[in-house]
Amino acid sequence: MTDHTVRAYDAELIELRQRIAEMGGLAEKMLSDAMQALLKRDTTLAQTAIVADRRLDLLQREVEDRSVLTIAKRQPMASDLREIISAMRLASDIERIGDLAKNIAKRVLAMNGEYPPLKVVFGAVNLSTLVLAQLKDVLDAYARRDLELATQVWKRDDEVDALYTSLFRELLTYMMEDPRNITFCTHLLFCAKNIERIGDHATNIAETAHYLITGELLPVERPKADTTTLNPKHVAEET
Amino acid sequence: MTDHTVRAYDAELIELRQRIAEMGGLAEKMLSDAMQALLKRDTTLAQTAIVADRRLDLLQREVEDRSVLTIAKRQPMASDLREIISAMRLASDIERIGDLAKNIAKRVLAMNGEYPPLKVVFGAVNLSTLVLAQLKDVLDAYARRDLELATQVWKRDDEVDALYTSLFRELLTYMMEDPRNITFCTHLLFCAKNIERIGDHATNIAETAHYLITGELLPVERPKADTTTLNPKHVAEET
Structure with a gap:
C-alpha cells in the first residue's frame, strides 16, 4: 500500500471506532x-429513549455498510x-441493547396510570x-484495548x-400476594429480563474485545447464574 | 484467480452454505x-433440546472462523x-434462535411437577x-435465493x-383468576416471549436474504403488531 492508501485506510478505521463510540454512548x-423514566414515572423521558433507538439503528447500518466497503476496497x-469484523459485531450487540432499552421505555408508557410501588x-x-x-x-475495555477489564466484565x-x-x-411474591399487582409486576418482570439481556450483550462485547485484542476466542460456555429457569424448587418455595 | 483457486473458493462457499443449512435444521x-416437551411434559425431550444448543454454538464459531479465513485468504x-457476510449474520441469528429454544426447554424443566392446563x-x-x-x-428462501418468499416472511x-x-x-387473565396459576403462567409468558423473539430472528434472516439477493437493505422499520408494550388500555381492560 502507498502512504496515501495507508492514511486513507487508517482514517476509515478511525471513523468506524468513532461510530462505535457514539453508538455505545x-x-x-x-x-x-x-x-429514570420508570423511577420518576416520566413519560416524556420514556419517549426520548424510544425515539433515540432510530438513530442507533441507522448508525448500525452505517457501521455495516462502511465495514463491508472497507473490506472490499482495502482487502485487509x-x-x-x-x-472490522469486531466493529460489525459490536454494532450488532449495541443495536440490540438499544432495542432492549427501548422495550423498557415502552413498558413505562404501557404502565401509565398504574405504577408499581417504588x-x-x-x-x-x-x-x-x-x-x-x-x-x-466493557465499552472502555474495547476502546482502550484493555484485556484485563474485558475479562473482568465477562466474569462479573x-x-x-x-x-x-x-x-x-x-416480583412473583408480589403477584401472589395481590392479583392487582399482576399487571405491573408482569411489566417489571419483562423490564428486568430486558436489563439482564443487556448484561448478556455486555458479555458478548467482552468476548469480542477479547477476540480483537488476542485473536483468540473465549470458551463457548459463559458464566451463568440466572437460575430462574433452572431451579424450580426455589421458585416454587415462594408460591 | 486461477481455475484451481476458483474451485477451492467455491468449495469454501459451499461448505459455508452446508454449515448454515445444518444450523437451521x-x-x-x-x-x-x-x-413437544412442553406439551407432553417430557423432561427427557427438554434435555435433548438443551444439549443440542452446544452443537449449534460450535457450528456458529466454525462459520465465523471459516468466514474470516475465507475473507482473509480470498479477498472476495x-x-x-x-x-460471506450474510452467512455470518445468519449464523448469529440461528445461534440466538437456539438460545431461545433452549430457554423454553429449561422452563419445561423448571415447571416440572407444576404443569399448566393444556x-x-x-x-x-x-x-x-x-x-x-x-x-x-425463511431458511428455504435463503437457500434457494427466493426473494418473494423472503419478503412474505418479513411481512408475515x-x-x-x-x-x-x-x-x-x-395468560394475564389466568394469573388474575387464581394466584396458584401465577408461577406456571409466568413461565409460559417467558416461553411465549421467546417464541415471539424467534419470529423476530426469522424476520432478521428475511432481511439478510433480501440483502444477499438484491445487495440492498430493507427499510429500518419492520412491521410491528406486538401491542403488549404499547396499548395499556387493552391490557388493563382484562384486569
Whole structure:
C-alpha cells in the first residue's frame, strides 16, 4: 500500500471506532433514560429513549455498510480484518441493547396510570445500575484495548444473573400476594429480563474485545447464574 | 484467480452454505422438541433440546472462523463478500434462535411437577407452529435465493406479534383468576416471549436474504403488531 492508501485506510478505521463510540454512548443513555423514566414515572423521558433507538439503528447500518466497503476496497489482512469484523459485531450487540432499552421505555408508557410501588421499582433500578457499570466498563475495555477489564466484565456477569434471579422471585411474591399487582409486576418482570439481556450483550462485547485484542476466542460456555429457569424448587418455595 | 483457486473458493462457499443449512435444521428441531416437551411434559425431550444448543454454538464459531479465513485468504469482491457476510449474520441469528429454544426447554424443566392446563399450553404451541413455519420458509428462501418468499416472511411477522399479544392477555387473565396459576403462567409468558423473539430472528434472516439477493437493505422499520408494550388500555381492560 502507498502512504496515501495507508492514511486513507487508517482514517476509515478511525471513523468506524468513532461510530462505535457514539453508538455505545447512545445505548448507555437510552438505558439510563428508560430507568429514570420508570423511577420518576416520566413519560416524556420514556419517549426520548424510544425515539433515540432510530438513530442507533441507522448508525448500525452505517457501521455495516462502511465495514463491508472497507473490506472490499482495502482487502485487509489478519489484525485489521479482525478490527472490522469486531466493529460489525459490536454494532450488532449495541443495536440490540438499544432495542432492549427501548422495550423498557415502552413498558413505562404501557404502565401509565398504574405504577408499581417504588420498593419493587428499586430492585429493577439496582439491576440496571450494575448492568450500566458493566456496559461502561466493557465499552472502555474495547476502546482502550484493555484485556484485563474485558475479562473482568465477562466474569462479573454472574452477579447480574444472581440479582436478576432474586428480583424475579420478589416480583412473583408480589403477584401472589395481590392479583392487582399482576399487571405491573408482569411489566417489571419483562423490564428486568430486558436489563439482564443487556448484561448478556455486555458479555458478548467482552468476548469480542477479547477476540480483537488476542485473536483468540473465549470458551463457548459463559458464566451463568440466572437460575430462574433452572431451579424450580426455589421458585416454587415462594408460591 | 486461477481455475484451481476458483474451485477451492467455491468449495469454501459451499461448505459455508452446508454449515448454515445444518444450523437451521438443528434450530428448527430444537424449537420443535422444546414445544413437544412442553406439551407432553417430557423432561427427557427438554434435555435433548438443551444439549443440542452446544452443537449449534460450535457450528456458529466454525462459520465465523471459516468466514474470516475465507475473507482473509480470498479477498472476495462484491457479491461473494456479501455471501460471506450474510452467512455470518445468519449464523448469529440461528445461534440466538437456539438460545431461545433452549430457554423454553429449561422452563419445561423448571415447571416440572407444576404443569399448566393444556388449554393455555395450546396457545403457546399455536404460536410456535406459526413461528416454525416462518423459520422453515425463511431458511428455504435463503437457500434457494427466493426473494418473494423472503419478503412474505418479513411481512408475515405481524401475524406472529398479534397472536403473541392475544396469548399474553389470556395468560394475564389466568394469573388474575387464581394466584396458584401465577408461577406456571409466568413461565409460559417467558416461553411465549421467546417464541415471539424467534419470529423476530426469522424476520432478521428475511432481511439478510433480501440483502444477499438484491445487495440492498430493507427499510429500518419492520412491521410491528406486538401491542403488549404499547396499548395499556387493552391490557388493563382484562384486569
